[in-house]
Amino acid sequence: MKARAFRFAAAALLVLFGIWTGLRLNASRVSPAPPPAIVQVPAGEASPPGLRDEQPESESLPLPTIPEKLPDFTLGDRTGTPTPISTWRGKSLILNFWATWCAPCRREMPLLATLHATWAGRGIEVVGIAVDYRDKVVSFADELKIPYPLLIGEQDALDVATRLGVESPVFPFTVFTDGRGDVVTLFLGELHPPQADLILSMVVSLNANRISLQDARRRISDGLHDLRAKSGG
Amino acid sequence: MMHPVTRLIVRTLVVAAAAAGLAGLAAAKPWWMRGIDSNENDFLPPDVAFRVSSSVDGNTVRVHWSIADGYYLYRQKMNIQAESPDLVLSSPTFPPGKLKSDPYLGTQEIFVQQVEGSASYTRTDGGAHPIEVKVAYQGCAEAGLCYPAITKVLFPGVNAPTPPATGHPWERTAILSGGLAFFLAGLLLKKGRRLDTPAT
Numbered sequence: 001m002k003a004r005a006f007r008f009a010a011a012a013l014l015v016l017f018g019i020w021t022g023l024r025l026n027a028s029r030v031s032p033a034p035p036p037a038i039v040q041v042p043a044g045e046a047s048p049p050g051l052r053d054e055q056p057e058s059e060s061l062p063l064p065t066i067p068e069k070l071p072d073f074t075l076g077d078r079t080g081t082p083t084p085i086s087t088w089r090g091k092s093l094i095l096n097f098w099a100t101w102c103a104p105c106r107r108e109m110p111l112l113a114t115l116h117a118t119w120a121g122r123g124i125e126v127v128g129i130a131v132d133y134r135d136k137v138v139s140f141a142d143e144l145k146i147p148y149p150l151l152i153g154e155q156d157a158l159d160v161a162t163r164l165g166v167e168s169p170v171f172p173f174t175v176f177t178d179g180r181g182d183v184v185t186l187f188l189g190e191l192h193p194p195q196a197d198l199i200l201s202m203v204v205s206l207n208a209n210r211i212s213l214q215d216a217r218r219r220i221s222d223g224l225h226d227l228r229a230k231s232g233g
Numbered sequence: 234m235m236h237p238v239t240r241l242i243v244r245t246l247v248v249a250a251a252a253a254g255l256a257g258l259a260a261a262k263p264w265w266m267r268g269i270d271s272n273e274n275d276f277l278p279p280d281v282a283f284r285v286s287s288s289v290d291g292n293t294v295r296v297h298w299s300i301a302d303g304y305y306l307y308r309q310k311m312n313i314q315a316e317s318p319d320l321v322l323s324s325p326t327f328p329p330g331k332l333k334s335d336p337y338l339g340t341q342e343i344f345v346q347q348v349e350g351s352a353s354y355t356r357t358d359g360g361a362h363p364i365e366v367k368v369a370y371q372g373c374a375e376a377g378l379c380y381p382a383i384t385k386v387l388f389p390g391v392n393a394p395t396p397p398a399t400g401h402p403w404e405r406t407a408i409l410s411g412g413l414a415f416f417l418a419g420l421l422l423k424k425g426r427r428l429d430t431p432a433t
Contacts, residue, residue, distance in 0.1 A: 104377035106337035170276070171379050188276065190377025 066165035066186050070095075070177045073160045075129065075151035078138055083151055085127075092124040092203050095175040096191075097161055099132045100140045104190035105172040109144060111193060115200075116148040123179060124203065125149070131157040131169060178206040182213055185220050198223040277301055279380045283372055287389035289364060290351075294322065294389050296368050297349045303375045305333070308342035310371035313350055316386050317365035319358035325350045343372075363391050 070093065074084040085093075096112055098105035116126040126148040130137040137152045153160070161169055164186065174191050176184045176199050184203055187195065202216040211219075283306060284299040296313050300306060313325035327350045330342030354364065366389060371382040 099379075099381075101371075102379040103335050103338050103373065104379060107377070169381050171381075172377075188378065189374075 066183060067163065068183060070175070070181045070183055071160075071163045073156075073163070075153040075157055075160065076134070078141065078150055078152070080134065083149075085151075088125050088127065089181070090123075090179060092179050092207060093175070093177045094119075094124065094126045094200075095129055095177070096126065096172060097129045097131060097157075097166075097169075097174070098172045099130065099169075100136050101132075102171040106144075108172060108191045109146065111191060111196060113147050115196060119200070120148075123207065124200065127151060129153070129157055129160065131161065131171070176200075176203055178203050178213070182206075184213070184216060187224075194227050195224060198227065276374055276376070276378050277304070279372075279383055282374065282380070283370060283383070285368060285370070285385060285387070287366065287368075287387040289390035292355070293351050293353050294364065294366055295349055295351045296325075296366070296387065296389070297347065298344065298370065299347050300345055300372070302346075304372055305343040305345050305375065306348065306370050306372035308344060310369065310382055311344075311348075311350060312369040313352050314367045314369075315354070315365075316367040317362055319356050319362060320364055320366070321355045321357065322366065323353045325352040363388050 070085065072084065072086060074082050077083045085095075094112070094115060096105075096108070098109075100106075112126050112128065115124075120126070128141075128146065128148060128150045130141075130150055130152045131154065132152070133154070134152050137150065140146075141150055151157070158169055161173075164175055164183075166173060166186075166188075170188065172190060174187045176187070178184055184206065185199055187199065199220055202211065202220050205211040206213060206216050282301045282304045285296060286299075287294065287296045289295070294313065298306060298311075308327055308330040311325075311327055313322065315322040327344075327348060330344050330348075333341050333343045335341060350368075352366075356364075365386060367384055367386050369382055369384045371380065373379040
């Protein structure tokens with residue numbers, strides 16, 4: 001009798017597990033994007049009109065190839081002076097890719113200004129990378145009094161995005177590196193204070209050798225997942 | 234003693250649940266495989282967020298956009314132009330959009346869910362070539378991501394080839410697991426079956 005009850009209980013548990021698994025699988029199918037952090041943009045015209053690229057539709061989301069190390073690149077600053085990213089060698093970087101036409105890019109700028117004010121003297125530098133026409137960016141930056149350094153480019157900036165694994169441009173996205181130039185994470189979409197705090201706390205821990213890079217990435221991944229769950233996203 | 238039918242149901246459920254569980258484990262993505270793409274997201278690729286199709290209705294070209302939930306298109310950025318040289322297209326018309334206020338961009342007209350734009354056309358070659366139009370659109374996700382302007386060349390009036398069915402990997406796994414479960418259940422049924430054969 002006991003053995004039969006046990007078999008029933010085991011069967012019931014397995015059935016529940018099966019149903020739960022099915023629901024999870026179905027949920028992952030309804031939201032088909034999870035694995036990659038990068039969205040492929042098949043056809044598009046980058047912010048400067050004229051970079052047209054017509055391609056067939058695709059629903060595949062290839063995994064991004066984000067480099068372990070921040071690649072070397074050079075873009076013009078606000079005055080047009082070619083500025084290598086190695087200018088900030090030894091510092092942790094918050095590289096924010098944006099465009100003037102992108103509303104969420106504009107929305108996160110006050111946060112980036114705050115991060116700049118908070119961290120610039122502590123070894124973490126915010127650098128905006130505008131993928132847009134230089135004159136538009138400069139006038140926009142002057143109007144908003146963007147306090148942090150800006151690098152500006154069109155196709156050359158798109159090339160940098162590609163080298164960072166963002167094959168086709170979507171904005172905004174932000175790359176965080178540690179003081180050794182390791183890419184800690186690439187955050188896609190509008191950055192909010194809790195996410196920035198989480199990532200930067202890991203960058204600080206990395207720079208202080210209190211945590212390994214792999215562990216930092218895992219904690220960021222888990223932390224962002226929790227933040228999303230809390231916000232209902 | 235358990236009734237044979239009950240036993241069969243239990244065994245089938247056990248096997249099916251185990252198969253589904255294995256399928257689930259196979260589909261799960263452990264953290265160490267996530268690499269450094271640590272902000273998992275639900276952002277859709279633009280061609281999924283904004284599905285576009287076109288048709289010809291008399292002397293009118295119609296372009297239809299189907300917009301995923303949580304995404305929108307800017308009315309101001311939408312356009313339909315003639316692409317084939319023999320085609321003369323009127324200015325496209327779009328319905329009024331929904332007003333969206335943005336502290337930085339001001340009030341914008343946007344489309345959600347779906348929208349159709351249309352333009353009347355005339356042809357100078359008597360229809361020797363298929364109609365070819367170029368559409369442009371640009372949109373964002375409410376969650377805070379924008380896609381650059383997209384342009385596509387469409388052939389309204391030409392039946393688009395039906396794309397091959399592309400199931401997700403878990404679907405194939407589930408089908409195989411289900412088949413395996415039924416096969417095993419069948420074996421169990423055969424094993425557990427008691428034939429009411431007359432005593433000899």
